[in-house]
Amino acid sequence: MANTQLQDADPRDGAVSSRPAARRTKMAARDVNVFYGDTHALKGVDLDVYEHEVTAFIGPSGCGKSTLLRCLNRMNDMIEGCRVSGEMTLDGRDIYSRDIDVVQLRAEIGMVFQKPNPFPKSIYDNVAYGPRIHGLARTKSDLDEIVLTSLEKTGLLDEVHDRLDQPGTGLSGGQQQRLCIARAIAVSPKVILMDEPCSALDPIATARIEELIDELRENYTIVIVTHNMQQAARVSQRTAFFHLGSLIEMDETEQVFTSPKNEHTQGYITGRYG
Amino acid sequence: MTDLANDPTAAREAASAAARVRRRYAAERRFRLYGILAIGAALSFLVLLLASIVLRGYGAFTATEVELDVFFDPAVLDPSGALDRATLGGADYRRLIIAAVGDRFEGAEDRRAKREALAMISTGARFDLRDMVLENPGIVGTTRKVWLQTSADIDMLRKGFITREVSEGERRVSDRQLGWFDSLAADGQVRTVFNTRFLTGGDSREPERAGIGGAIVGSLFTMLVTLLLAFPFGVMTAVYLEEFAPKNNKWVDLIEVNINNLAAVPSIVFGLLGLAVFLNFFELPRSAPVVGGMTLALMTLPTIIIATRSALKAVPPSIREAALGVGASSIQVVTHHVLPLALPGILTGTIIGMAQALGETAPLLMIGMVAFIVDIPGGPTDPATVLPVQIFLWADSPERAFVEKTAAAIMVLLFFLILMNAIAILLRRRFERRW
Structure with missing residues (x-):
């Protein structure tokens, strides 16, 4: 995967103003702490997610990467006893401020889950659900267009165009996951969060999803949590390594995988633990 | 691997292992048998229950009717001759039935015999007659063959629940009533109908009129x-x-x-x-x-x-x-x-x-x-x-x-x-x- 931006990129730095014009901070976290009851799950995390890039979160199980991902669209609100402190922004707006509507926020920050979870409805209704509840389509033909474009973008349209009224649960695992991605992009989000989107898929389906992620980067900003380091290396531009609730290292993916600064990162990447 | 023939411990173990397997199989078979027995017992109880209910109850879906010549006597129903609903509705239809059974049944002359004859017909039959007249006032003054519902005792007699062999004092139907019923049956004036009243009617003191x-x-x-x-x-x-x-x-x-x-x-x-x-x-x-x-x-x-x-x-x-x-x-x-x-x-x-x-x-x-x-x-x-x-x-x-x-x-x-x-x-x- 070619990435010409890598050479002149400035590694992790809090200040937004010093970014080159090509790299704009889409989402930022400043001193984020998350507690589940008495457990301190995330400790003082600072990071930036740049627009039109894929940011990968890696780290051993229980390191807090999924927790951070779920904080980014406030999915953690649903979990009893979860407290979040610090600041998280989307385009400079604090997403935890009182006047943010969570439902609206989640329309702007879509999410794709570990296990493909299409609704037990038709393929069409799966994709049309988001636009419908947000009133994105005035007429039936508008809705048709949104659905078809979304399916097109995920490369699913050719495979399912003659059975849009069939249940989405009847597709193969990889197709289901692409359907879920189509469902997420149907509401035109700014950011798509992916929580280990390929962990339940076979290598061929995984390759298709990775390809898709790279294509989607053009229009969306993507954050992906993965256990698969090759995947992180393949699809992402920037990688954040978490360990025991702390952000250990965040840099250009190439940098992290070829010459990590931290010994923990080095240990994880070379497979000494994790 | 140990050689079985040369190693007594191994041979013994093999023998006891085979015995263990046999016991395990026997236990599994026994367990399955208990399950089947339990299901069989449960099923037979269910069949017993349902069969006893159905055998006892199916008769209630049929009713007995007898055919009598009923003279719709204008003197009883409508002395004034106005044929209005209030008079017709309030008339004493029991007297029509008394007259009809008196005509049909031999020896029903004295009061006692008349009462016995009347008791064969359901007390609700007069309402059926009233409904007939109200529906078609033109039948007043004519004689019609009408199927009238019998009383519960005659119904029971027809269904075979009343034994004729016992002495008259011990059964609910008298010898005279038996004779009349038999003569009706011989003339083909007894019939069994589906008891729609049972499904559509309300409760009643008279079993034959009671419905659910x-x-x-x-x-x-x-x-x-x-x-x-x-x-x-x-x-x-x-x-x-x-x-x-x-x-x-x-x-x-x-x-x-x-x-x-x-x-x-x-x-x-x-x-x-x-x-x-x-x-x-x-x-x-x-x-x-x-x-x-x-x-x-x-x-x-x-x-x-x-x-x-x-x-x-x-x-x-x-x-x-x-x-x-x-x-x-x-x-x-x-x-x-x-x-x-x-x-x-x-x-x-x-x-x-x-x-x-x-x-x-x-x-x-x-x-x-x-x-x-x-x-x-x-x-x-x-x-x-x-x-x-x-x-x-x-x-x-x-x-x-x-x-x-x-x-x-x-x-x-x-x-x-x-x-x-x-x-x-x-x-x-x-x-x-x-x-």
């Missing part, structure tokens, strides 16, 4: 009230507790424990509650389906809540996450995704709860639905009785004919219960979706 129509309608109104109250309240309670209530909250836990306890409270306690609260405090009408329905709703509520909660729990969390992920609000998640997926379970639970309520007697006794009610209720506030209470009332009656009615009413109740369970299964099949 009133009880069916009463049960229907009661169930309607129960459903209208218990279903929305039960489902909303369950949805709130399962989807919106804070977890690990002391109050929520307390409510949960109490709902589970309520499901185990004896039903008569709900009856006492209904008596104390609905009748005595709110002064709602006694014996009315509306109060019965409210009382049964209290009883059904925990069943529906528990069934709904487990149906909601069975909806995979991934569906909730998926909906939240595309920006559905929590109410949209519940109404668009969770409830439709839980619906088969909710409906099944509701119907099973309703079936339970349909078969319930004890709480209704407390709120006066045990009264003897002849009229078919026209609404939920009219006095009424319900199927199981009607069975209870009839089972208490000494007449032989009511034994038959009781068993037949049980058959009708069982039919409705089976119907409801079948609907539950159908709905579950229809709405079940896989994910």
Whole structure:
């Protein structure tokens, strides 16, 4: 995967103003702490997610990467006893401020889950659900267009165009996951969060999803949590390594995988633990 | 590997291992046999129960009628000759029957014999004659052959429940009545018809006139009230507790424990509650389906809540996450995704709860639905009785004919219960979706 931006990129730095014009901070976290009851799950995390890039979160199980991902669209609100402190922004707006509507926020920050979870409805209704509840389509033909474009973008349209009224649960695992991605992009989000989107898929389906992620980067900003380091290396531009609730290292993916600064990162990447 | 022939320990172990395997197989066979025996015993009890009910009750679906020449005497029905409904409706039709049996039955001249002859015909037959006249006033003054319903005793005689061999004093039908019945039978003037009155009529002191129509309608109104109250309240309670209530909250836990306890409270306690609260405090009408329905709703509520909660729990969390992920609000998640997926379970639970309520007697006794009610209720506030209470009332009656009615009413109740369970299964099949 070619990435010409890598050479002149400035590694992790809090200040937004010093970014080159090509790299704009889409989402930022400043001193984020998350507690589940008495457990301190995330400790003082600072990071930036740049627009039109894929940011990968890696780290051993229980390191807090999924927790951070779920904080980014406030999915953690649903979990009893979860407290979040610090600041998280989307385009400079604090997403935890009182006047943010969570439902609206989640329309702007879509999410794709570990296990493909299409609704037990038709393929069409799966994709049309988001636009419908947000009133994105005035007429039936508008809705048709949104659905078809979304399916097109995920490369699913050719495979399912003659059975849009069939249940989405009847597709193969990889197709289901692409359907879920189509469902997420149907509401035109700014950011798509992916929580280990390929962990339940076979290598061929995984390759298709990775390809898709790279294509989607053009229009969306993507954050992906993965256990698969090759995947992180393949699809992402920037990688954040978490360990025991702390952000250990965040840099250009190439940098992290070829010459990590931290010994923990080095240990994880070379497979000494994790 | 050890050589078996040369190693006594190994050989012994092999022998004991084979014995162990044999014992294990024997134990498994025995266990399966116990299971089959248990099923066989359960099935035979069921067959015994159903067979005894059906054998006892099927007769109630037929009635006996005899044909008599009835002279619609204008002197009795309409002395003034005006033929207006009020006079015709208020006339003494019993006298027509007295005249008809007097003509037909030999030796029915003296008072005693006439009374015996009249006793062969149902006391309700005069109402049938009245209805005939009101429907067609033109028959006044003519003689018609009319099929009249017999009394329960003659019905029992025809069905073979009265033995002719015993002496006259020990049976309910006299020798003279036997003779008359035989002569009618010989002339082909006795027939067996389907007893529609049993399914459509109200209760009566006369077994041959008694029907369960009133009880069916009463049960229907009661169930309607129960459903209208218990279903929305039960489902909303369950949805709130399962989807919106804070977890690990002391109050929520307390409510949960109490709902589970309520499901185990004896039903008569709900009856006492209904008596104390609905009748005595709110002064709602006694014996009315509306109060019965409210009382049964209290009883059904925990069943529906528990069934709904487990149906909601069975909806995979991934569906909730998926909906939240595309920006559905929590109410949209519940109404668009969770409830439709839980619906088969909710409906099944509701119907099973309703079936339970349909078969319930004890709480209704407390709120006066045990009264003897002849009229078919026209609404939920009219006095009424319900199927199981009607069975209870009839089972208490000494007449032989009511034994038959009781068993037949049980058959009708069982039919409705089976119907409801079948609907539950159908709905579950229809709405079940896989994910």
